[in-house]
Amino acid sequence: MHQHPKVVHLTSVHKAFDVRVFHKECKSLARSGKHVVLVVPHERDEIVDSIEVKGIQVSSGRLSRMTRSAWSLYKEAKRQNGDVYHFHDPELIPIALLLAARGRTVVYDIHEDAPADLLHKDYIPRSLRWPLMWFMQKLENVACSRFSGLIAATPTIAERFYPVNRNTVVVHNFPILDEIAPTPGLPWCERPPAIAYVGSISVRRGIRKILEGLALLPSDLPAQMMLAGPLSPGGLLPEIEVLPGWARVQYLGVLDRPGVADLLSRARLGVVVLQPEPNFVNARPIKLFEYMAAGIPVIASDFPLWRRIIDGAGCGLLVDPQDSGAIARAIQYLLTHEAEAEAMGRRGRQAACELYNWSTEEHTLLQFYSKLLKTHAPEKKKEDEKVSSSSAVLKPGLSVSTRAKYQA
Numbered sequence: 001m002h003q004h005p006k007v008v009h010l011t012s013v014h015k016a017f018d019v020r021v022f023h024k025e026c027k028s029l030a031r032s033g034k035h036v037v038l039v040v041p042h043e044r045d046e047i048v049d050s051i052e053v054k055g056i057q058v059s060s061g062r063l064s065r066m067t068r069s070a071w072s073l074y075k076e077a078k079r080q081n082g083d084v085y086h087f088h089d090p091e092l093i094p095i096a097l098l099l100a101a102r103g104r105t106v107v108y109d110i111h112e113d114a115p116a117d118l119l120h121k122d123y124i125p126r127s128l129r130w131p132l133m134w135f136m137q138k139l140e141n142v143a144c145s146r147f148s149g150l151i152a153a154t155p156t157i158a159e160r161f162y163p164v165n166r167n168t169v170v171v172h173n174f175p176i177l178d179e180i181a182p183t184p185g186l187p188w189c190e191r192p193p194a195i196a197y198v199g200s201i202s203v204r205r206g207i208r209k210i211l212e213g214l215a216l217l218p219s220d221l222p223a224q225m226m227l228a229g230p231l232s233p234g235g236l237l238p239e240i241e242v243l244p245g246w247a248r249v250q251y252l253g254v255l256d257r258p259g260v261a262d263l264l265s266r267a268r269l270g271v272v273v274l275q276p277e278p279n280f281v282n283a284r285p286i287k288l289f290e291y292m293a294a295g296i297p298v299i300a301s302d303f304p305l306w307r308r309i310i311d312g313a314g315c316g317l318l319v320d321p322q323d324s325g326a327i328a329r330a331i332q333y334l335l336t337h338e339a340e341a342e343a344m345g346r347r348g349r350q351a352a353c354e355l356y357n358w359s360t361e362e363h364t365l366l367q368f369y370s371k372l373l374k375t376h377a378p379e380k381k382k383e384d385e386k387v388s389s390s391s392a393v394l395k396p397g398l399s400v401s402t403r404a405k406y407q408a
Contacts (some may be wrong), residue, residue, distance in 0.1 A: 001069065005373050006035045008082035010096075012069045013089045016042040016053055017292040019109070019286070024073075026051045028362045029365075029369065033221075037077045041069060054080075064124070066091045072399070084148075085351055088118045089137070090114040105148045105376040110157050111173075114152055116279045120204060148376050156282035163333055171367045173286045176358045179257055180293040181349070182237065185265030188342045193335045195225040195265035196296065204230040204280075206273035206301075206321055214245030214326030215238050222336055225271075226263050228252040246249060264294035269334045269341060271299045273321040273331065279306070288358045292348035297341045299330045309356075315348030 007029050014021050022038060030036045030050050035214030056072040059065035064367035074095040077085060087096050093108075100106045115136040119129050141164050141252040149167040152158035158170045187189075195214075201207050210225070217223055227249050231237055240246065255263065262269070270291030281303045288306070291298045300306050309402055310316045318332065319326040325337040334341040 004033055004035045005083045006037065007084045007086055008077055008080045009038045010077055010085060010087040010092055011089055012065050012073055012092060016040045024176065024358055025365060028365055032366050037080055037082065039073055050199050050318050070095055074332065081112050084331035090140065093139060096201040097143055099105060099148060100146050105372065106378060107149045107151060108144060108147050109151045111153045113157060113279050117166065118275060120350060150371055154282060154284050156223045169364055171361045171365050174291045174356045174361055175286065177353060180261055180290050181295060184280045187210060189339060191268050193223045193268045194268040195223060195226055196264055196291065198263065198290065199228045200232050201227065202236065204275050204277060206275055209273060209324045209327060210271055210323060211245030212324035214248045214329060216325060217332060217381055221332060221335060223331060225247060225249050226252060228255045228260065228263055230254050232259055264290065264296060267296050269297050269299060273301050273319065273327060275321055289352060292356060293352040295345040295349035297334055297344035297348065299327065313347050313351035315344050315351060367369045
């Protein structure tokens with residue numbers, strides 16, 4: 001093992017500075033003394049906040065990403081000779097299995113229920129979705145039994161995988177408090193009647209229902225939604241900007257983390273109305289907890305898990321996410337009951353400080369790594385010694401110079 005354990009994060013899907021991958025997990029591991037390398041589609045190699053970012057070529061499409069990019073990741077992963085390989089995408093399972101077969105310590109970070117998500121992929125023919133979901137479930141289960149450990153983003157995901165790999169922990173995607181609310185926002189009485197939406201924007205995540213709700217607001221209520229995040233699919237904008245509610249929208253594009261914090265510091269409430277799909281009902285969307293951390297009340301889908309969180313904290317209103325009228329009524333209520341809305345925001349902030357923040361998850365992550373390195377370090381050492389000794393043995397009848405030529 002290296003003097004400072006070397007952790008190699010691998011992703012073909014996420015951006016180099018993804019919040020969970022880079023700003024949370026990589027930074028936490030680096031602060032704990034690990035040598036952290038992130039291999040990711042990126043235009044250059046660089047060192048950022050003591051994390052070594054190794055860029056591979058950005059793929060031009062989904063098929064290229066799943067083949068060419070994955071192979072490039074594998075070759076770079078082997079070059080890195082890490083103590084732990086921590087990968088984040090189901091499409092990297094084949095190369096992760098190759099690393100595991102070489103005796104490497106491999107961790108799968110499972111962000112979502114990928115097989116269930118296949119049922120809602122528009123690019124997959126409907127007739128193939130169920131067979132692909134079944135195949136993906138079987139593949140994940142078999143693969144996960146061969147990995148050194150699993151990190152699940154939610155308890156629901158962990159429950160699915162615990163029977164096949166007992167070394168499974170939950171590391172929630174909770175916000176970094178100092179990043180979301182580094183300073184107090186505008187005083188409540190000075191804030192405009194602004195509604196925040198931060199995160200991926202899609203019909204599945206409720207953007208159409210939100211816009212329909214905005215169109216139902218009274219004309220004398222000067223509410224505006226500050227909308228920030230990537231569009232999914234990328235061509236969604238022409239479809240939604242013709243809806244009546246778009247007149248109340250200020251689309252800000254994709255913001256950096258300080259930009260998100262600034263937006264939330266000026267908002268009166270945040271909206272997260274994911275539609276009732278299997279992959280969403282038990283999800284814990286980061287935007288929900290970011291709104292709470294920012295001290296603004298939330299309007300959220302009335303799912304059982306979310307009800308326990310929001311009712312438990314007393315930090316917002318629950319609505320039927322498919323009912324645009326209910327969304328409109330909730331927005332109107334929070335904008336016209338300022339004292340109650342401000343109190344909800346304070347309670348949400350308190351709950352975030354006590355329960356729903358990254359510092360609690362960081363502790364779980366570091367404990368998991370401590371146990372992992374103690375358990376699997378001897379295996380890594382044996383594998384390195386095996387490779388070293390095999391390369392040192394001369395073939396009969398070959399000189400040193402000839403051996404060098406064969407090894408090259």
